[in-house]
Amino acid sequence: MDTTQRTDQQRSADRRRRELLEAADRVVLRDGPKASMNAIAAEAGITKPILYRHFGDKGGLYAALAKRHTDALLGALRAALDAPAERRERVEATLDTYLAAIEARPQVYRFLMHPSEGGTPSDQGFDVGAYSFPLLRRMGEELADVIEERVDLGPDSQRLARVWGHGIVGMMHAAGDWWLGERPCSRADLVRALADLLWGRLAAAGDRAGGPGF
Amino acid sequence: MDTTQRTDQQRSADRRRRELLEAADRVVLRDGPKASMNAIAAEAGITKPILYRHFGDKGGLYAALAKRHTDALLGALRAALDAPAERRERVEATLDTYLAAIEARPQVYRFLMHPSEGGTPSDQGFDVGAYSFPLLRRMGEELADVIEERVDLGPDSQRLARVWGHGIVGMMHAAGDWWLGERPCSRADLVRALADLLWGRLAAAGDRAGGPGF
DNA sequence: GGCTACGGTTACCGCAAGTAACACATGAGT
DNA sequence: ACTCATGTGTTACTTGCGGTAACCGTAGCC
Numbered sequence: 305m306d307t308t309q310r311t312d313q314q315r316s317a318d319r320r321r322r323e324l325l326e327a328a329d330r331v332v333l334r335d336g337p338k339a340s341m342n343a344i345a346a347e348a349g350i351t352k353p354i355l356y357r358h359f360g361d362k363g364g365l366y367a368a369l370a371k372r373h374t375d376a377l378l379g380a381l382r383a384a385l386d387a388p389a390e391r392r393e394r395v396e397a398t399l400d401t402y403l404a405a406i407e408a409r410p411q412v413y414r415f416l417m418h419p420s421e422g423g424t425p426s427d428q429g430f431d432v433g434a435y436s437f438p439l440l441r442r443m444g445e446e447l448a449d450v451i452e453e454r455v456d457l458g459p460d461s462q463r464l465a466r467v468w469g470h471g472i473v474g475m476m477h478a479a480g481d482w483w484l485g486e487r488p489c490s491r492a493d494l495v496r497a498l499a500d501l502l503w504g505r506l507a508a509a510g511d512r513a514g515g516p517g518f
Numbered sequence: 519m520d521t522t523q524r525t526d527q528q529r530s531a532d533r534r535r536r537e538l539l540e541a542a543d544r545v546v547l548r549d550g551p552k553a554s555m556n557a558i559a560a561e562a563g564i565t566k567p568i569l570y571r572h573f574g575d576k577g578g579l580y581a582a583l584a585k586r587h588t589d590a591l592l593g594a595l596r597a598a599l600d601a602p603a604e605r606r607e608r609v610e611a612t613l614d615t616y617l618a619a620i621e622a623r624p625q626v627y628r629f630l631m632h633p634s635e636g637g638t639p640s641d642q643g644f645d646v647g648a649y650s651f652p653l654l655r656r657m658g659e660e661l662a663d664v665i666e667e668r669v670d671l672g673p674d675s676q677r678l679a680r681v682w683g684h685g686i687v688g689m690m691h692a693a694g695d696w697w698l699g700e701r702p703c704s705r706a707d708l709v710r711a712l713a714d715l716l717w718g719r720l721a722a723a724g725d726r727a728g729g730p731g732f
Numbered sequence: 733g734g735c736t737a738c739g740g741t742t743a744c745c746g747c748a749a750g751t752a753a754c755a756c757a758t759g760a761g762t
Numbered sequence: 763a764c765t766c767a768t769g770t771g772t773t774a775c776t777t778g779c780g781g782t783a784a785c786c787g788t789a790g791c792c
Contacts, residue, residue: 320739340780341779342779342780350740351742352780353781353783354740356782391721392721441696453726455723456723456724456725456726457719463702463707464714466696466702467697467703467711470692470695470697471689471692471693471711474688475685475688475692476685476688477688478654479681479684479685481654482680488677488680489681497685498681500678501685501716502720502721503718503721504716504717504719505671507606507717508718509669509671510669511668512667512670534770554747554748554749555748555750564772565771565772567750567752567772570749570750
């Protein structure tokens with residue numbers, strides 16, 4: 305029970321863990337979300353049981369992997385959110401940061417968000433339902449915190465901020481997902497369109513000819 | 519190759535198919551998304567290969583099942599969208615319809631949206647990545663059509679409408695998902711909060727004390 | 733040298749998707 | 763009445779994954 309020794313062990317374990325995560329990252333990048341535990345273990349140069357010793361089960365590995373990326377992304381988003389500029393600019397910067405991230409590493413993004421869209425119809429892939437949504441939830445909560453902290457919403461501000469946080473994140477996510485798949489326009493266009501939406505342009509727009517509008 | 523006979527066969531097949539889908543629905547409702555093909559077959563009073571003869575693979579069954587629910591939901595949404603009222607009221611009605619649907623049948627909803635959050639961490643459940651997002655996509659496209667058809671957005675209206683359609687659907691989805699999990703407020707409150715967001719209240723709100731706002 | 737502790741492996745279990753090959757009915761053609 | 767094609771169903775299997783138990787080797791400590 306020597307403290308230093310324990311620290312040494314811990315360090316070693318942490319290093320190993322990081323190595324394993326890097327390997328997992330690599331294989332996920334290569335094979336997509338259908339990466340199997342065997343494949344990851346092989347990439348790391350070891351065998352399955354070690355993975356399980358480190359991460360418990362596949363969910364644990366996934367959670368660790370997701371946490372890495374989520375933390376990085378959240379850091380970037382927070383930076384964009386905290387930049388010194390007007391609110392609209394910040395919103396656009398945040399949207400752009402998110403979209404740039406998913407654009408830069410679509411494989412990672414798809415891994416985090418979409419469970420196994422790859423080759424085989426039979427899945428066996430990661431279960432994202434239990435983990436990708438926590439990712440969205442975390443983003444939503446973070447954004448809610450920022451909104452509540454910064455924007456004056458009168459009474460009910462707490463509830464309102466949380467609804468908006470999750471709603472805006474969902475908007476960003478869905479639009480980004482669609483955009484990433486179809487690439488119907490430039491990133492800047494998408495950012496503008498979304499910011500316009502948030503800025504109430506839907507409410508402000510006039511009806512089209514032919515009856516009361518949407 | 520007699521036509522009437524062929525129709526008879528087709529009808530029989532269709533009836534069978536519908537029965538199987540009902541059975542699948544029941545078992546999914548009961549067992550959650552981790553329903554196995556065996557369980558579904560058993561519920562239908564038959565065995566696996568028949569399911570495969572009808573639906574090809576699990577994805578096919580899932581897609582058929584999802585289509586049923588999606589069609590129903592889309593019908594309801596379209597009705598809300600097409601009701602004779604002001605735009606804001608329509609938006610609120612649509613949001614409320616969606617939320618009421620997921621509130622009324624959370625099991626179905628979770629099945630459609632979340633892959634296997636049930637019991638075992640090891641999944642084997644349905645692969646939603648490849649099917650739930652098509653659901654969101656469909657809703658997004660439908661909404662985009664309605665927006666473009668009804669709202670005057672000037673040039674670029676097509677692109678803008680599609681972005682907004684997917685964005686709004688994503689907002690609704692994420693907020694609904696979070697709300698369904700935490701139930702932090704009444705449905706009406708949520709609807710109002712989201713509609714307020716879409717109506718530009720974020721842009722209109724003042725900064726909070728302590729520096730430039732979000 | 734012997735002994736514990738830890739990193740590692742092989743070999744296995746359970747389970748679900750998906751399939752091949754076989755069985756039984758039923759109606760048409762001769 | 764016999765056969766034979768066709769659709770409906772079954773049993774029994776393969777494959778491939780997640781997850782685990784039980785077994786090795788080697789480093790350090792007494």
